[in-house]
Amino acid sequence: MIEAQGLTKRYGPTLAVDRVDFQIHPGTVTGFLGPNGSGKSTTMRMIMGLDRPTAGSVTIDGKRYQDLRAPLHEVGALLEAKAVHPGRSARSHLRGLAATHGIGRRRVDEVIELTGISKVAKKRVGGFSLGMGQRLGIAAAMLGDPKVLILDEPVNGLDPEGVQWVRTLVRRLADEGRTVFISSHLMSEMSMTADQLLVIGKGRIITGGPVKDVIDASVRPVVVVRTPHVDQLLAALPPQAVARRAEDGSLEVEDLSAPEIGAAAHHAGVELHELSPRSASLEQAFMTLTHDSVEYRAGNDSGSEVTR
Numbered sequence: 001m002i003e004a005q006g007l008t009k010r011y012g013p014t015l016a017v018d019r020v021d022f023q024i025h026p027g028t029v030t031g032f033l034g035p036n037g038s039g040k041s042t043t044m045r046m047i048m049g050l051d052r053p054t055a056g057s058v059t060i061d062g063k064r065y066q067d068l069r070a071p072l073h074e075v076g077a078l079l080e081a082k083a084v085h086p087g088r089s090a091r092s093h094l095r096g097l098a099a100t101h102g103i104g105r106r107r108v109d110e111v112i113e114l115t116g117i118s119k120v121a122k123k124r125v126g127g128f129s130l131g132m133g134q135r136l137g138i139a140a141a142m143l144g145d146p147k148v149l150i151l152d153e154p155v156n157g158l159d160p161e162g163v164q165w166v167r168t169l170v171r172r173l174a175d176e177g178r179t180v181f182i183s184s185h186l187m188s189e190m191s192m193t194a195d196q197l198l199v200i201g202k203g204r205i206i207t208g209g210p211v212k213d214v215i216d217a218s219v220r221p222v223v224v225v226r227t228p229h230v231d232q233l234l235a236a237l238p239p240q241a242v243a244r245r246a247e248d249g250s251l252e253v254e255d256l257s258a259p260e261i262g263a264a265a266h267h268a269g270v271e272l273h274e275l276s277p278r279s280a281s282l283e284q285a286f287m288t289l290t291h292d293s294v295e296y297r298a299g300n301d302s303g304s305e306v307t308r
Helices: 040-047 090-099 105-114 130-142 160-175 187-193 211-218 230-236 258-268 282-289
Strands: 002-011 014-024 028-033 055-060 075-078 148-152 179-183 196-201 204-210 222-226 242-245 251-254 274-278
Touching: 002 040, 014 040, 014 055, 014 196, 014 204, 028 040, 028 160, 028 187, 040 055, 040 148, 040 179, 075 130, 090 105, 090 130, 105 130, 130 148, 130 160, 148 160, 160 179, 160 187, 187 211, 187 282, 196 211, 196 282, 204 211, 211 282, 222 258, 230 251, 230 258, 258 274
Parallel strands: 028 179, 028 196, 075 148, 148 179
Antiparallel strands: 002 014, 002 055, 196 204, 222 251, 222 274, 242 251
16 A cells, blocks of 8 residues: 655755645556656655655565565556666666566566567667557566556557556456555546546645545536527526536536426427437546646636526
């Protein structure tokens, strides 16, 4: 288990992580989400002992990373895929790491095969693509067959097959009872991979919990409605309903269920061509939760609310 208590990090006047508390439990994949600059990478670096907390603590099974006797067997991490000497081959890099813990060459060959880099194992890392560098980083993280995996943006640069492979791998590792802590900007992928979520913004934890609970608590349900009699339907809806006109001419109605909208239309004699509840997505929840935590924002016209 990974546990943080009051974890804080300052870089001069900048407060990067602000009194963070969390527990990451074995047997689950926990997704770590947040905008750029929110404190995700800093938090992961403090877990791995690469940055010293200004205050608070973070431990792995009750110990700081620097106090682990055989860290590669306890924790595997991918924090920066390009943190490898470009002149070394993938195989020599992994053998060098393995030698620090008495890990045999057979295990090196196993992780090379596992991560699909056999054909390039003898090539210099400096010529690797971003995706191949990610695979090498995951191979290094798996080298000691650790109980805890910490992966920062592991699918960055991977093709669809590679993304699916990472998803399958981390799910299998969690099913084996390991602790998996993974960050990503791919919300659709995270919704399929993670059991639990931890959302951070401006250095503070915004929310956490099972994926469905986070989505349901953050996004208002929407029903898509199509009718040739929009004004009549709007007049028939109860006051608490919030309706927006979409670009395709449909209405997006919040705070009413499909049966409630259908009943209102029936009583008003309004013909409906579509009445479809729209499932909320993790992306919608993420945008809602982190709206006030985004450092840079592009202009956006999200549509207008219908006045009734």
